[in-house]
Amino acid sequence: METISQERRNLGRALCIITGASKGYGRTLALQLSCLLKSRSVLILVARTADQLNKVKEDIMALNKGHKKLFVRCVQADLEKTDGVQKTIQAAKETSSSEMDHVLLINNAASLGDVSRLASSFTDPAEVNRYLSLNVSCVLSLTAGVLQAFPHRVGLQRTVVNISSLCALKALPSWVLYCTGKAARDMMFRVLAEEEPDVRVLSYAPGPLDTDMQLQARCFSGDLKIRLSFSSMFSEGQLLSCEESGDKLMKLLLNNEYPSGAHIDFYEL
Numbered sequence: 001m002e003t004i005s006q007e008r009r010n011l012g013r014a015l016c017i018i019t020g021a022s023k024g025y026g027r028t029l030a031l032q033l034s035c036l037l038k039s040r041s042v043l044i045l046v047a048r049t050a051d052q053l054n055k056v057k058e059d060i061m062a063l064n065k066g067h068k069k070l071f072v073r074c075v076q077a078d079l080e081k082t083d084g085v086q087k088t089i090q091a092a093k094e095t096s097s098s099e100m101d102h103v104l105l106i107n108n109a110a111s112l113g114d115v116s117r118l119a120s121s122f123t124d125p126a127e128v129n130r131y132l133s134l135n136v137s138c139v140l141s142l143t144a145g146v147l148q149a150f151p152h153r154v155g156l157q158r159t160v161v162n163i164s165s166l167c168a169l170k171a172l173p174s175w176v177l178y179c180t181g182k183a184a185r186d187m188m189f190r191v192l193a194e195e196e197p198d199v200r201v202l203s204y205a206p207g208p209l210d211t212d213m214q215l216q217a218r219c220f221s222g223d224l225k226i227r228l229s230f231s232s233m234f235s236e237g238q239l240l241s242c243e244e245s246g247d248k249l250m251k252l253l254l255n256n257e258y259p260s261g262a263h264i265d266f267y268e269l
Contacts, residue, residue, distance in 0.1 A: 014102035020109030028242035039068035041173040089145035096101035113177030135181035174222035193261025207266035
């Protein structure tokens with residue numbers, strides 16, 4: 001993992017909540033964030049798979065051993081369901097806000113959806129709603145719940161990050177679910193930034209990452225040009241590592257100079 005320069009600022013004594021933290025980009029962000037927190041900070045890692053979450057916790061503790069005391073809590077939760085969202089909010093509430101100077105929520109959990117079909121094939125509202133439940137509805141409900149649990153007070157910075165995509169801005173054939181979900185999330189957080197000027201809001205598009213989702217994209221995309229494009233990026237070594245992309249997000253959070261509500265792409269930095 002790329003090491004963050006020691007001369008940079010830290011993110012304070014923080015409560016950090018990361019969804020989709022068990023693998024891929026979420027795992028990388030959890031490890032990178034752990035290096036930027038003051039002692040006695042709290043990391044809440046959320047995902048469906050307990051075993052993988054516990055392995056991430058072990059890796060975080062090993063990475064920071066002897067440097068500082070961190071509290072890492074694993075929350076096994078299905079964020080597609082209401083009880084998964086409530087379970088995550090409850091875990092956050094168990095941290096005393098008076099002991100923290102920063103609350104940071106990273107909405108990373110997402111799914112690609114069925115990219116093998118065109119928009120005209122999605123005639124079942126229940127199928128579409130299942131996708132939107134995880135990728136849009138739960139994100140709004142979780143963000144609202146965390147902000148309510150940690151209301152504005154002097155000395156507390158509140159930051160909400162939406163892991164976005166170029167697909168929030170650009171339509172890709174056969175990617176109707178993913179593009180719709182990402183576009184909705186971006187607008188959701190733009191509205192939040194307008195409504196809550198004291199909350200720092202960022203939509204960060206991490207670029208084309210070398211993850212399982214990318215493998216799905218190049219194997220199953222229904223549009224041939226899209227499939228060939230992703231396959232070419234993979235074969236030519238143009239995919240980004242999670243560490244490379246995550247490091248730019250860490251710099252954004254540390255510098256804290258982005259316009260609240262902005263959509264910022266990896267390639268703009």
